[in-house]
Amino acid sequence: MDFGYTPEQEALRREVRAFIAEHITPEVIVEMEGHNEGLLGVSLGTSRGPAVRELFGKIHARGWTGISYPKEYGGQGSDRLSQYIVEEEFARANVAIGLTGTGAPAILAAGTEEQKRHYVPRLISGEFRFAQGFTEPRGGADLASLQCRAVRDGDEYVINGQKMYTSGAHYCTHIYLMARTDPDAPKHKGISVFVFPMDTPGITVRPLWTIQNDPEAPTRTTYGQSRTNETFFDDVRVPKTALLGKENEGWTVGTLGLNLDRVGAARYLISVLRDEDIINWVKENRLGGYSPADNPAIRDKLAELWIEAQVCRLMTMRSMSIVERGGHFSYEGSAEKVWAPEHGVRTTEAITQMLGPYAQLLNGSPRAVEKGIFAHNLMGAFQSGINHGSTQVMRDQVARRGLGLPRGKKG
Amino acid sequence: MDVLLNEDEATLRSTTREFLEAECPPSLVRQMEKDAKGYPESLWQKVAEMGWQGMALPEKYGGLDLPLVQLGLILEEVGRAVAPLPLHSTVVAALTIAKDGSEAQRAAILPEVAKGQTILTWAFTEQDPRLLPETIHTQAVADGKDFVINGTKLFVDNFAAAERCLVVCRTAPASSDNAGLSLFLVDTKSPGISHTALVTLAKDRQSEVVFRDVRIPGSNLIGELNQGAPIVERMLDRATALLCAQMLGATRKDAEMAIEYAKYREAFGQPIGAFQSIQHICADMIIWIDGGSLLTYEALWKMDQGLPASVEVSQAKAFCNEKCEAVVRFSQIIHGGIGFMMELDLHLWFRRVSAWTMRLGTTYEHRARIARALLDFPGRVVLGRPVPVVPE
Numbered sequence: 001m002d003f004g005y006t007p008e009q010e011a012l013r014r015e016v017r018a019f020i021a022e023h024i025t026p027e028v029i030v031e032m033e034g035h036n037e038g039l040l041g042v043s044l045g046t047s048r049g050p051a052v053r054e055l056f057g058k059i060h061a062r063g064w065t066g067i068s069y070p071k072e073y074g075g076q077g078s079d080r081l082s083q084y085i086v087e088e089e090f091a092r093a094n095v096a097i098g099l100t101g102t103g104a105p106a107i108l109a110a111g112t113e114e115q116k117r118h119y120v121p122r123l124i125s126g127e128f129r130f131a132q133g134f135t136e137p138r139g140g141a142d143l144a145s146l147q148c149r150a151v152r153d154g155d156e157y158v159i160n161g162q163k164m165y166t167s168g169a170h171y172c173t174h175i176y177l178m179a180r181t182d183p184d185a186p187k188h189k190g191i192s193v194f195v196f197p198m199d200t201p202g203i204t205v206r207p208l209w210t211i212q213n214d215p216e217a218p219t220r221t222t223y224g225q226s227r228t229n230e231t232f233f234d235d236v237r238v239p240k241t242a243l244l245g246k247e248n249e250g251w252t253v254g255t256l257g258l259n260l261d262r263v264g265a266a267r268y269l270i271s272v273l274r275d276e277d278i279i280n281w282v283k284e285n286r287l288g289g290y291s292p293a294d295n296p297a298i299r300d301k302l303a304e305l306w307i308e309a310q311v312c313r314l315m316t317m318r319s320m321s322i323v324e325r326g327g328h329f330s331y332e333g334s335a336e337k338v339w340a341p342e343h344g345v346r347t348t349e350a351i352t353q354m355l356g357p358y359a360q361l362l363n364g365s366p367r368a369v370e371k372g373i374f375a376h377n378l379m380g381a382f383q384s385g386i387n388h389g390s391t392q393v394m395r396d397q398v399a400r401r402g403l404g405l406p407r408g409k410k411g
Numbered sequence: 412m413d414v415l416l417n418e419d420e421a422t423l424r425s426t427t428r429e430f431l432e433a434e435c436p437p438s439l440v441r442q443m444e445k446d447a448k449g450y451p452e453s454l455w456q457k458v459a460e461m462g463w464q465g466m467a468l469p470e471k472y473g474g475l476d477l478p479l480v481q482l483g484l485i486l487e488e489v490g491r492a493v494a495p496l497p498l499h500s501t502v503v504a505a506l507t508i509a510k511d512g513s514e515a516q517r518a519a520i521l522p523e524v525a526k527g528q529t530i531l532t533w534a535f536t537e538q539d540p541r542l543l544p545e546t547i548h549t550q551a552v553a554d555g556k557d558f559v560i561n562g563t564k565l566f567v568d569n570f571a572a573a574e575r576c577l578v579v580c581r582t583a584p585a586s587s588d589n590a591g592l593s594l595f596l597v598d599t600k601s602p603g604i605s606h607t608a609l610v611t612l613a614k615d616r617q618s619e620v621v622f623r624d625v626r627i628p629g630s631n632l633i634g635e636l637n638q639g640a641p642i643v644e645r646m647l648d649r650a651t652a653l654l655c656a657q658m659l660g661a662t663r664k665d666a667e668m669a670i671e672y673a674k675y676r677e678a679f680g681q682p683i684g685a686f687q688s689i690q691h692i693c694a695d696m697i698i699w700i701d702g703g704s705l706l707t708y709e710a711l712w713k714m715d716q717g718l719p720a721s722v723e724v725s726q727a728k729a730f731c732n733e734k735c736e737a738v739v740r741f742s743q744i745i746h747g748g749i750g751f752m753m754e755l756d757l758h759l760w761f762r763r764v765s766a767w768t769m770r771l772g773t774t775y776e777h778r779a780r781i782a783r784a785l786l787d788f789p790g791r792v793v794l795g796r797p798v799p800v801v802p803e
Binding site: 002003004005081272275276279282299300317318320321324325331332335338339392394395409 | 412413416420480670674680682685686693694697702705706708726730777779781785786791792795
């Protein structure tokens, strides 16, 4: 067991911090505040103003956006923990540069040589962005029940169906889609994954507005995206080269990326940043003459939450260790995806009882604490336990895959 | 950074587990609950041959000079087997002698410990059970070259079996910059010592020990006079982290018994482990145990690196106190009625884990220590970086 970083990793962290201190300028911060897409979104599409775009050019020039990806596909060939360090430092500065999304890892694992050379370097440079088309109106957490159809027609597939919560579909360049290619096979066995441009004829994107951004939430709010989408596919024709991996083996391809998406710096930080915020706030602030930091009940609760947050960090380190050794998760990624989001909720809710009526004040209100982040976060923290695999489904996976408990009878 | 076991650690764990599965069945644990001594001498000798007592002691004194992380793995397996061995109290006292004792004290005691010929313990707690310097009223008064000790210690582990005991005494009134404590090495057979067995939930061996004009030579002082507080704090931190490892071993075994039971016990036409209500409890149990384990080994690793670890130790114990208790309670619930029948072995784990949550600092005490570090010193707190160091 080794709970420390190597001197090289420590040096990388110092280098990234120095870069951030120099380049996250007031102009960049103003642009990010003005185009809030939450922790996951400031680097993306429409939210990029000129200063942010210039910043990303510099980050890309350092090789940090693809640090752990193979050199032949535009990366730096470094270790996964180095990527984690870079992501963590930027995420703390409210800049998401992570490539741990579902697309690039799945392409590296399942793509053809041509697909890897086409997509991975452009994902690293930011030229391409994938929106994820997995969930459907009737599916929800039961992802494998998806109905969106892809029918082979000569050298093409014809796609018809509807996807929900396709965040970023209005500015992403491509859709990364799960569709059913064999309706007669058992539900996990008839699914395929496709990647194709969003400007393919027959795609319609309609906005869905979230509860969290009214009025606009401060930049570092958990989730905090004002907009997601529903996306419709009407006789969308894509070439057969849009298929990722083998036909009908899309469940394996898709879930591989999802597993990697459930761990990492961004996932860890969205669950723990409020712990730091509230501790540092009560250290330096009073409400009238009252110091919450001197209240024994609050002190006990803050310590409890701090311990829980450390467990979030250490579970992330465990996942990093498994990935770094080239292993696969048995249940550890799912365990982390239960613990961390539920911790984030416990903290967010505890803060409401530490600050009382002040915690209800939204951004822009007189007397708002920290730009209303705690109130906005109350509408966002629980989303982390729903998105990318609900905590209930994750517990099923821990019990069945990790502990070997049997599947129950239906009904 | 690699928080998984390396090859040596995995081998140590598996050989230790195999050894205890063969040598320490639940029947032996039951037998020792009624035994006068409370531990089997033959097993104590066998584990000495495997080097457990001397695992983290210097090679010079017959030890193996291995890190605390590896000693933690041993204690985890001892907990898993709920092995009735006076190992925890012995290694905690021996490590303090190794780190803070004089050359003469080390040479006199440690080789005997490594050979399994000396059992050690330590005595801190008095009537006020908090782990704070101001709770210490047992006095040691200089008299020529000797010290004379008067006072009462409670909850002293394995005192009846131990040859020597490290006793925390007050040698000066507390002042703002000095807690006024000193640590002494005391022969448990010294005239003036009397001890009474406490009857405990775990049916382990704890004593109330009364010191009445107990005279010990001045050469038995560990460290400097009146400078005992930081030595004692480090001793308690090591003891606490190692106890967490022991608790987690027992708790994981306890949970595994419940999970296996859930796989074959049928109700309503299927194994109860097929019901999500049971599955989700089991998932939480394993998540909590894993969390406690990560906290505990990070604390032990930091001590091995010579880094400040008091916050990490308190994180581990506060978490384990609550989560280990919850796990063994859920394990009882999954077992249903049979779980609380004397004939099933499950209670051997339940009673011990519960008792260990009460020792070496309650949840509230450890959280208070963390809160002090987080809130009472200037500077921003950032997760994953050291918190402001609490001055001694």
